[in-house]
Amino acid sequence: MEDSLESPYGFALRRSGGCLDDEVDCGETWKPFHTCCPGRTFCPPNQKNVKCCPSNADCLQLIEGDPHCGNGTANMYDAKVDDEHGYFCCDPAEKGFMRPNTFVGCTADIADLGASTSLMSIVSKGMTTPTPTPTPSSKPAPAPSATETSDHSSPASSDLVTEGTDQPTGTNVGAIAGGVVGGVAGLALIIALLWFLLRRRKQQQSQQQQPPSVNPVPRHELPASPRVEMAVDPSAVGFFGKRAPAELDPEPRAQQLVHELPAGGSGGKDMPSYR
Numbered sequence: 001m002e003d004s005l006e007s008p009y010g011f012a013l014r015r016s017g018g019c020l021d022d023e024v025d026c027g028e029t030w031k032p033f034h035t036c037c038p039g040r041t042f043c044p045p046n047q048k049n050v051k052c053c054p055s056n057a058d059c060l061q062l063i064e065g066d067p068h069c070g071n072g073t074a075n076m077y078d079a080k081v082d083d084e085h086g087y088f089c090c091d092p093a094e095k096g097f098m099r100p101n102t103f104v105g106c107t108a109d110i111a112d113l114g115a116s117t118s119l120m121s122i123v124s125k126g127m128t129t130p131t132p133t134p135t136p137s138s139k140p141a142p143a144p145s146a147t148e149t150s151d152h153s154s155p156a157s158s159d160l161v162t163e164g165t166d167q168p169t170g171t172n173v174g175a176i177a178g179g180v181v182g183g184v185a186g187l188a189l190i191i192a193l194l195w196f197l198l199r200r201r202k203q204q205q206s207q208q209q210q211p212p213s214v215n216p217v218p219r220h221e222l223p224a225s226p227r228v229e230m231a232v233d234p235s236a237v238g239f240f241g242k243r244a245p246a247e248l249d250p251e252p253r254a255q256q257l258v259h260e261l262p263a264g265g266s267g268g269k270d271m272p273s274y275r
Helices: 173-209 234-240
Strands: 013-016 023-030 033-038 075-078 087-090 095-098 104-107 122-124
Touching: 013 104, 087 095
Parallel strands: 013 087
Antiparallel strands: 013 033, 023 033, 075 087, 075 122, 095 104
């Protein structure tokens, strides 16, 4: 086992009315105060000063050498009576007090305390939560209030509390989003313009490659050619006029009479007739 324990193990916190949802309620001390420990810790039974331990076993010997609160941000007080320590813790926004009957508690308004109630001085201050550094991609987180308390030797003296809030500035997310949208719109416009120019150039090239169209001349506009008349030779009438040739003699040649030669020729003979 280790020689000492650190937070979340240590002395319990006193709260008025009950503990938070993420805390372990160790029970009521006197109305309306409860002892509260951080989550996942244990409250051993039958304790005089309630402690937050790793188990149900009393861990006083592991924290008395270096007394501290189980809640690392709480302030620790000591209600010491007859050389006997009475450690308890309060939220940084509250003050620890003690009554004559040794009852202790925490309050945010000291006006509610009676004349017989004494404010106590802080024995050990809690650690302040560091402020996270904002990044450009996240919204700035509000810084927790810082508490400064001055210690006094007199139990009846009051503590001074100073609260300050630091609000870091972050990057304007709206301006970044507007710039991105504007850049995208400009890029889309450039792409559309290039597409239009390429399409127009392609149309011009296709028109130049087409042959020029020839408009036909209407038929009624053609010049009339003059007619040439040729003289026809009368001898060629049979050829061009296609006259029918004259018919032959209808009587057969055999039936035609053959004239005989005269008989008065010298020593002549009658020539035979040819039939």
